[in-house]
Amino acid sequence: MKQMHMRILSNQQVSDRYWHMVVDAAGLDAEVMPGQFFNIRCSGETYPLLRRPFSIYRINRNERTLEFLYLVKGLGTKRLTERKAGETVDIFGPLGRSFELQDGWKTVLLVARGVGIATLTALAQDAAEKGIRAAAILSARSRNDLLAAETLQGFGAHVYKVTEENGNSDVESVHRLIEQILAEHKIDAAFTCGSKRLSRLLRDVTASRGIPAQIALEEHMGCAMGVCFACVCDVREGEALKTVRVCKEGPVFPLEKVVLA
């Protein structure tokens, strides 16, 4: 983890609520892995005061650029939209533990909702590079929010879109979809991000079949470097519960271990 001022190469609105930012990461010496995140200073003001955490959306090792896909939620992300290409952005990272893709896995299932799509896109990219196929269920409020679908398809992922708009994003529908995918493909591992409901569903489905699954969690952060204990969640250790830091021990955890409140 390192604090850097990276040049913004582009920062553009890509749909009603989503923006996409590309930064020049030439100065970054550390390897960045899918599931990891950066803590970004959205403005130089005292309000918003804290940095905001964003997962890596795409890692372009050749171009040495990093991409973020973000939802405009409150003041911090609003300020981030005001940053222009050519300016620098104050970025701290890479932070946290990444997803793990094991040797020998051939097909993985991704179940993402909302901004979780950004997080799993980096994983799809990594999977593609490792020759692993991905089936991805992308869930969102509206079709408009499913902008990463094409990027994922570009990585060869088989994409299933579900939205409130289309009335097929309820848990039951997604359950049927997952069952269908599991029936058609041998899924070696599953990954999820962005929805507690879908995470519980995926946990139940994968647990009963013994499919390993990983989840990337979000929690409000103070330091994002493991010292303040703001960002905790509970994980099972045998019979006991252990309170661990999302920014340090996470944000990626084995799905069966996390307590999905």
Next chain:
Amino acid sequence: MKQMHMRILSNQQVSDRYWHMVVDAAGLDAEVMPGQFFNIRCSGETYPLLRRPFSIYRINRNERTLEFLYLVKGLGTKRLTERKAGETVDIFGPLGRSFELQDGWKTVLLVARGVGIATLTALAQDAAEKGIRAAAILSARSRNDLLAAETLQGFGAHVYKVTEENGNSDVESVHRLIEQILAEHKIDAAFTCGSKRLSRLLRDVTASRGIPAQIALEEHMGCAMGVCFACVCDVREGEALKTVRVCKEGPVFPLEKVVLA
């Protein structure tokens, strides 16, 4: 007094420490007079929180524009420099009492220091329009800060420049200069802004000769509309002292009445 969002026509650095801003005042219905000021929101942030007061530097009634000349002092003025032509700026005013030019006056003396030069420039303009000649002593740290000199000359003022740089801005030198001007011209009234030392000097010189004099004061402000009593100064009322508001009863006062602490 009215709050308006005025379009910035230009906002440019004119010397090391000074900036010049022109705004479109077409929406302003009130008459603006020299010595009056506007309370400007330098940024939309919560820090700087308060507005900042700036005198009118030039009033262009035909073009319906207003000009400000400001010194970059702290956070507020720094933020003001970041505002760009085309944007709007949140302006509240016009505020306070103006200088008064009496019918029949033929020649007036202006003694300005630092940002006080901005305030007296508007007066020189008004004097010129009324056919009153002005002799202006402009005092500053460096020649670089005397940028309004040409504007004043443009209004037909006879300008005397004194600076620390040139070693002729001390009170004694200015005193000699004033005496010289008084010897050469019949001065009907004197005006000052920007320096306590020079104001005391001018008060003594004008009092002994019975020349009416006016001063524009500065004080830290809260509301700038007369309700908070932050901006007070003491004025003499006969034998007694009265505490009055710079934003309301001022910023222009008869020089002999104000207590120059």
Next chain:
Amino acid sequence: MTIKQELDLTVNIGSLTLRNPIMPASGAFGEDMEQVIDFEQLGAVVPKSITKEPRKGNATPRVCETVGGMINSIGIQSKGIVYYLEHIVPYYRRYNTPLISSISADSIEEFVEMSEIIASREEVAALELNISCPNLKGNGLAFGMDPEITYRLLQAVRQVTDKPLIAKLTPNVTSIQEIAIAADEGGADSLNVANTILAMAIDVHTRKPKIGNGMGGLSGPAVKPIIVRMIYQVRQVSALPIIGCGGVMNGEDAIEMILAGASAVQVGTASFIQPTAMLDILEEIKQYMRTYGIANIKSLVGQVSATK
């Protein structure tokens, strides 16, 4: 989509009914503001605290800025009660908006004396007792720092008037609840939570305090979370209507205080930045009520969930 409906914004402060919950904070309002806002649209008008004798106030600078806030030490510059009765009170007669007179005094006896005189004027709808101003006495002490004195003060003033008494509490205390209970038991009809927080800023270049008086009172958005906490705490121990005050800049801030337990909200510093702030806030409150289908603002008071 939101349905257009009649919104009930009225709130009660003791026997007094206000047309809406928004009013100015004392010291940040005065007759001169008639040029920028329509006083008829306010819930109440609250002129600057008045003292018995004329007071000169403190040395300048009287205000300075801090991150998200400002410190003031005006020192209750005042023209005295005679001027107040002759000029200020009659001025507000032209508006159909309740006049709340803020009173500052140096002793319980003086509070009683002034309250009796001012409350006897029919134009005055209620009294706000400023028992909290941190500037009056050395080291920021105030009546409202002591529950016993607060109780006695309220009880004494209660004897001389039936008009609603609002006790303006100081936040500079260990237990705002203790003071709130004392004021309640003493006979207050409403509690204003709260005045400014004692603060200081130093110019590192001159090594002098940034305001003439050394210390002063902090106001503005920086203090809002402290005040919201205190409103929430006071609401737990007293059934009196609370007037929230401190750092309200917009409609959501006002709603936040109402959810914490305030019946009405005062706006101070915000008016310096945005002269029309009070009316803007009122519009934003209405918008919030429409969005969430709330017909009656009173139904929101204290409606925060106990925990997340």
Next chain:
Amino acid sequence: MTIKQELDLTVNIGSLTLRNPIMPASGAFGEDMEQVIDFEQLGAVVPKSITKEPRKGNATPRVCETVGGMINSIGIQSKGIVYYLEHIVPYYRRYNTPLISSISADSIEEFVEMSEIIASREEVAALELNISCPNLKGNGLAFGMDPEITYRLLQAVRQVTDKPLIAKLTPNVTSIQEIAIAADEGGADSLNVANTILAMAIDVHTRKPKIGNGMGGLSGPAVKPIIVRMIYQVRQVSALPIIGCGGVMNGEDAIEMILAGASAVQVGTASFIQPTAMLDILEEIKQYMRTYGIANIKSLVGQVSATK
């Protein structure tokens, strides 16, 4: 132009001499920060407050943002004293920087017991007694709100160790001076002014508190003027070295606290925003000293003029 000179940045906290006045605030520092700053350059290291037994801490979200500040309610999540002695204390042995152990406890007896054990470790240079954490007990109560308890607590801990004792005061009191005197008389060697200010924020859309625990402690630049005032007040009644804490974001903020009366300064929230904040602040302090020709930082302590 400024002349290059040797700057003396050393400060004394009781018998302890620190190489410079900058150290972390407990709860905003930990071993993981070794990746971003060189601990050898700090005046001291102060790990998160430790409790006797392991503690789970509070519900999430544990932090939220306010204007110029943040509220936290971690609830002193802690691995307990056994882990602390086995892992944390030995870890800091590798640095030539004094280790100040922050202790949090539920009773005077527990403070004594823990202090004795921790102070007996030679790696520990001083103890900071967190008598102020507003999260531990219901309604934000803390030992440091009562002068009598503060006195007894310090006196009791004083019996079991000769190492410097720093009492970390709570700002949530009517008179910080009273508490400072109590801690001083009880036997403290230094006073930390201060912990966080009890606060609350409510999400107007969900109508829930923004942090899991409802209330929490406010830190960050918003609180600095309140803390500077308290440092100034404490300095007037106690000769003990003060450690200023609350809202320091840059070198000028640190100098401001030193002028108000602090001998050393802790940095918390700033490190979240700027991980290298402590070292940046140190550089800015040096720059300030060079600009004003100050050879010895100690000569600045308390050097604010009485008035403007």
